[in-house]
Amino acid sequence: MSGVGGQDGSSVSDEEWERFLRESVTGAAGAPVEPSARAREVERRLRERPGRPEGWRTYSPARPRRRTGWYVMGLVAALALLVVGLFPQQLAGLFGGDEGGQDGKPLAAESGRPREAPGAGSGLRPTLAEPFRGSPAARWADGAAGITVPPARATGWMDTAQVERALRKSRDFLAAAGLDPRVLRGERPTKAIALLNPHQKDVKAYLRTALSSAEPTEKADPLLLFSRFRPEQARLVGDVVKTRGRLTYREGERAAVEVTADVTFVYPVTSAGEGGQDAEVVRTIVRREVVMSWDDPAKVITEPGTMSLVSYTLDMTNGGCSGPTGYFEPPFGKDGGQSADEDRRVDPYDRSKPIDTGDGTRGDGCASADRS
Template sequence: MLLVAVVAVVMLLAGVGVFDRSGHPGQPGGAGEEPGAENVVDLNRPFALTPAAHWADGEAGITTPPAMQVGEFSAEEVADATRQVKDVLVASRLDPAMLRDHNPDRYLGMLAPDVARQLRPLFGSGNERQVQALVSMIDNGSRLLPAAPKVKGSMRVEAGKAGELVVHTNYVFAYAFTADDVALPLDPMSVIVVVRADIEYVMRKGARWAPGSLGLWYEKVDGFYYSISCDAYAKGFIASDYHDRTPTRTKAKHDKVTYFDPEADIPLESGCPS
């Protein structure tokens, strides 16, 4: 009997932390104290005064583990699986086709046919929030600065059930946004959005699986957004929070270094109204 893999398509990130710079929720970078000159963002080097300053640029920050046999998967198959997972991370978090154009074709084409079929209707239909834990899409009207996103994290593999290789990914992506029409000085976090994505991918092979279930799937998904527009988050997109119109938000409970650390525990609080 052939097995057909099934996965829930509704995925929401566990937490949303919003960096409160001014002490006045809902007025980030506005009515509070202006940042000192030493803390003002340089839009030519937007990450300079953040924990991501020395991280790798873009896909260079996504490294794969050494190839070795894992369970019934040969070293060559493991290397191919981790390469595919890296390609999926690039397509879902860094490729302008997804980030800017919200075009999921490349990303979905890398997944098993059955999971791609489940996810496709959620794009471009007003249901983007159901896939926001899997991909990064910029809110319409927002733009990234020319600086490449910064990336830090790790990937590891282990044997799964029969015919399965599990690839654990744990990455933080930092995006730098433009700051148009802003008169007051902005601190660096005014234009940075941080996305933590802990996703477990599963490569399935063998005669026990139906043809549409062969290939790459996602299973366990966790993570959060930090210093994000609550308005954009509510729609399933990302944007910097300096122009957020959301009237209230909860101050983050941890220092910002924690939210940049891929090894830190996933915070349980949410800074955006539910």
């Protein structure tokens, strides 16, 4: 058997040949090893992404966002809404008096007696262009829309539909007595009278005296029910009268449906003989409480569609402080020649208290108004 020779032709011994074959199978110590595919991938990422390496199977959770600021803002907003809901009128007075702003948001309908008087207005005086400027009435509804009519339900001798009709006619009476332009000019309140029970003797006597006599009395004053100005003395500014009030009802005597109206009317007027853009505007403010009884015709002599008057009271500001004349007499000029009780001051826009009737017919005396 011939041997395998080297470069120098020398032969390899049998021991060296066997060691060569053995190392070829098991690998020699210190021999270079080719890296695996995973190792090559890690090495490539390390070269492309400098900085601290991240472990192959490690996980770094996302850092939570800090929401403390949002929580605080939400809490402040909630508290602000609570304060506005509980004290809207006080805030109106603190921040510029939106209560009296001509462009303020209209007030919601009055569904119950207010807890307090409206907030302070801007204090601006009324003008011909803005007759309700600076007044809480700027946010009140126009005309009969400001008189809230409650939902009808069967009461006394009436079913629901009849109560609804009685409530509607009750509001019609208030509109005919306090909003009709002809009545405001001093004409006879024909539409309002047509809704009164013609068989009610005391009311017939009141109407005869109040509307026919040249010198009405405290108890026979047409102003207790009807709003009237002397056309030669005062004229309404524009064609809008602001109102705020509500109707309530209950079962009265002999199963009648008794409707109570509590409504404030605001009339902006100017002197009939004064013209020009700088003409003085005075607001005559009138609050009336009228109790009407829609009687069962089987128990009370009446006519269909008419009601009986139970009571009627009046409180007014800037309507005159002299004896009753049958007309409102706004105090034009510095004091209008009127005398008022400076010790008794009232807020004519405060509807949180009942009318102070004094003698049971008319507001007690002539107080000084805190505002108009």
